[in-house]
Amino acid sequence: MNDDVQRLPVVTDQDVVRVRQLVRTVAVAVKLSLVDQTKLVTAASELARNTLVYGGGGEAEVSRVHNDRRAGIRIVFADQGPGIADLDLALTDGYTTGGGLGLGLSGARRLVDEFEIETEPGKGTTITVVKWCR
């Protein structure tokens, strides 16, 4: 079950800042610890930038989620860009095609509790992450 779904476009640098701010607000509302808030906002920043730079822009969807034991936040990043041809390689620390540090995808995965990626060359990429309250 989920509620409070909020969507933001990820088309400009400024949108990446807006995604960070929205995720921070929801993380505080869900009562994530300060370290977990920081980890989730950092992961969201990496993934939003990927959506913009590699996906050619897209959308972020932030929602509060619950299971029977705890609350959390789910963020979905979706683009209709070129997709990722070699996922294992893209998830390797230090691998980059964009001149960055190659830590965005692999680092973001370490900062969240659940990480799912769906990608198809030519069709786009959707990444879903969840962080649960402890």
Add this chain to the structure above:
Amino acid sequence: MERVPVLKIGEILLVSIQIDMEDQVALQLQEDLAERIVATGVRGVIIDISALDIVDSFVGRTLATIASVSRVLDAETVVVGMRPAVAITLVELGLSLPGIRTALNVDLGIAMLARQDEDIDLLGYEDDTDQVAETTP
């Protein structure tokens, strides 16, 4: 686009990042600092990030580049004021900021720069005292 101000205090450039920077703002800061180092001839740069609630790989890389560029321009950079949660997150992200000197706050950062550059009066206190002494009848 917003811009992060660069202040010259004595022989130090002080940057206190108080906004959630767009990537372009971070790149602009990198350029502004290089230009100010050359224009002023300072030997030390302090970047205060105590107001930042996250440092992602882009900002981390920008800080590392600033440190490298200033070193090439004969100035040492110290990043100060990193929050504990930011430090934990950065390391988990895989960024340990090699090549960046850090201190807990601005005072300790100034002390660190002063130690490595003992002959230079970083904050210009000596000049001030001289001037006061000269103008006092």
